Amino acid sequence: MSEKFDVIVVGAGPAGTSCAYTCAKNGLKVLQIERGEYPGSKNVMGGVLYRQQMEEIIPEFWKEAPLERPVVEQRFWMMDKESVVTFGYKGLEWGVEPYNNFTVLRAPFDQWFAKKGIEQGVLLITETVVLECIVENGKVIGVRTDRPDGEVYADVVVLADGVNSLLGKQLGYHNEFRPDEVALTVMEVINLPKEKINDRFNLEDNQGCTIELFGDSTKGNLGTAFIYTNKESINIGVGTTLSSMIKAKLKPYDLLDYLKTHSMIKPFLEGGESAEYLAHLIPEGGFHSVPKVAGNGVLLVGDAAQLVNAIHREGSNMAMASGKMAAETIVEAKSRNDFSESSLNLYREKLYDSFIIKDLEKYKDAAHTFENHPQYFKDYVPMMNRAASKFFTVDGTPKREKQKQIMRSITGERGTLKVLQDMYRAWKAVK
Amino acid sequence: MSTKTIEEKQYLIRFKADKKSHLTVLDHDVCMTQCPDKICTIFCPAEVYKWEGLRMQVGYEGCHECGSCRIGCPYQNIKWEYPKGGHGIVFRLA
Numbered sequence: 001m002s003e004k005f006d007v008i009v010v011g012a013g014p015a016g017t018s019c020a021y022t023c024a025k026n027g028l029k030v031l032q033i034e035r036g037e038y039p040g041s042k043n044v045m046g047g048v049l050y051r052q053q054m055e056e057i058i059p060e061f062w063k064e065a066p067l068e069r070p071v072v073e074q075r076f077w078m079m080d081k082e083s084v085v086t087f088g089y090k091g092l093e094w095g096v097e098p099y100n101n102f103t104v105l106r107a108p109f110d111q112w113f114a115k116k117g118i119e120q121g122v123l124l125i126t127e128t129v130v131l132e133c134i135v136e137n138g139k140v141i142g143v144r145t146d147r148p149d150g151e152v153y154a155d156v157v158v159l160a161d162g163v164n165s166l167l168g169k170q171l172g173y174h175n176e177f178r179p180d181e182v183a184l185t186v187m188e189v190i191n192l193p194k195e196k197i198n199d200r201f202n203l204e205d206n207q208g209c210t211i212e213l214f215g216d217s218t219k220g221n222l223g224t225a226f227i228y229t230n231k232e233s234i235n236i237g238v239g240t241t242l243s244s245m246i247k248a249k250l251k252p253y254d255l256l257d258y259l260k261t262h263s264m265i266k267p268f269l270e271g272g273e274s275a276e277y278l279a280h281l282i283p284e285g286g287f288h289s290v291p292k293v294a295g296n297g298v299l300l301v302g303d304a305a306q307l308v309n310a311i312h313r314e315g316s317n318m319a320m321a322s323g324k325m326a327a328e329t330i331v332e333a334k335s336r337n338d339f340s341e342s343s344l345n346l347y348r349e350k351l352y353d354s355f356i357i358k359d360l361e362k363y364k365d366a367a368h369t370f371e372n373h374p375q376y377f378k379d380y381v382p383m384m385n386r387a388a389s390k391f392f393t394v395d396g397t398p399k400r401e402k403q404k405q406i407m408r409s410i411t412g413e414r415g416t417l418k419v420l421q422d423m424y425r426a427w428k429a430v431k
Numbered sequence: 432m433s434t435k436t437i438e439e440k441q442y443l444i445r446f447k448a449d450k451k452s453h454l455t456v457l458d459h460d461v462c463m464t465q466c467p468d469k470i471c472t473i474f475c476p477a478e479v480y481k482w483e484g485l486r487m488q489v490g491y492e493g494c495h496e497c498g499s500c501r502i503g504c505p506y507q508n509i510k511w512e513y514p515k516g517g518h519g520i521v522f523r524l525a
Contacts, residue, residue, distance in 0.1 A: 035516050105525050106525050146515055
């Protein structure tokens with residue numbers, strides 16, 4: 001294995017494969033290293049894959065990729081113990097080309113995507129852990145793997161090694177995360193016949209629905225839950241920041257079972273068969289947690305660079321876009337034959353100039369605000385439910401009087417000034 | 432049937448366990464004397480950590496390799512590595 005490559009990509013998730021694919025397509029000699037038995041065997045995602053960034057890598061991928069359903073409806077639930085306030089959008093324009101997003105199962109999808117890379121000339125080796133980057137005179141020149149004589153060299157090493165990015169930490173590009181910078185999420189895939197899914201979610205065969213749930217879905221802790229429809233299964237999951245999980249002394253699987261047996265959710269799952277249980281961390285530190293992304297002979301992409309927009313549940317799209325930007329940077333660096341930090345910093349410029357860092361920057365204070373002010377999830381969601389119940393219950397009270405009662409009950413519970421402060425703070429965090 | 436317990440959930444997953452643990456509790460005394468909550472036994476999504484009165488039992492074979500224990504241990508008392516290539520959890524679906 002002591003050959004030299006143009007590029008070594010560590011990891012075969014969406015970021016790594018986007019990078020490897022694009023490099024190989026541009027004629028570079030690429031080695032991609034995956035620690036799992038196959039690409040996707042270590043990767044977990046709730047299940048929404050956005051069309052735009054994937055299509056920029058493989059045009060019309062939906063014609064051949066193993067996708068589940070195009071999402072035509074996105075629902076948002078503010079859930080209390082025995083009630084829910086809902087909001088959402090369903091649009092048939094999302095059900096036809098070019099589509100907005102799809103539900104996917106990652107193990108089949110990642111294998112397919114990696115195969116597309118191989119077709120472009122990527123050399124993929126699986127079942128191999130990269131133990132460390134080989135650094136010489138301050139420059140990354142290769143990697144050391146857990147194979148015998150497992151040293152390989154390249155002009156550039158791309159770290160697409162996921163949320164834990166032990167390699168990024170070894171290089172000192174980021175410190176160990178704090179528990180409030182990551183969300184611990186658990187999910188189950190529950191098999192259900194197609195007809196039942198279509199009936200229960202009001203869908204046709206090639207239509208999907210996503211539900212994001214707030215409030216009692218995390219017992220009021222900072223986090224969200226989700227229900228996504230696949231062809232013949234449902235992904236249901238829940239996560240909170242690890243710090244919230246620790247503070248509330250929650251067992252994540254108990255929280256998942258609480259959700260599955262919740263009176264608002266149980267009917268969706270009735271008769272379902274659990275097929276898989278998965279746990280994963282999501283990097284949710286946002287803008288402030290993004291590490292150094294370019295160094296001498298090395299780039300960080302995807303989760304390894306903390307590129308997740310938790311507010312909009314976007315991650316795999318940022319992974320793909322960052323992987324592609326890294327590849328384009330490497331292609332340019334190759335033409336200059338300069339792989340120094342200043343040359344590779346072009347990647348950082350591309351990233352900071354794109355929707356990725358712009359969006360992370362927009363929400364840079366959101367997680368912090370909601371973590372430090374638990375009232376949004378704990379108090380306001382139940383309040384909204386009580387208000388809706390009061391407003392829509394016909395009991396002979398004139399509507400204007402009802403409105404007054406609702407306002408009084410909200411300001412009475414927290415105080416008018418506090419409510420105004422809360423509203424202003426939330427607006428500031430997401431504006 | 433939908434699962435109810437963590438044992439039932441773990442039973443759904445394919446694992447290719449290595450002979451050697453990729454998780455190491457550095458100092459069991461720290462768990463015993465400094466950590467009354469033993470919070471890893473609560474937040475670990477696979478119930479890998481179980482307190483057995485004197486020391487922490489680490490059931491690494493059922494680990495999801497999520498990294499929570501490394502980050503969440505209040506005493507940075509867990510050495511966390513990836514299992515050997517091709518070993519550990521094998522997700523088949525999502």
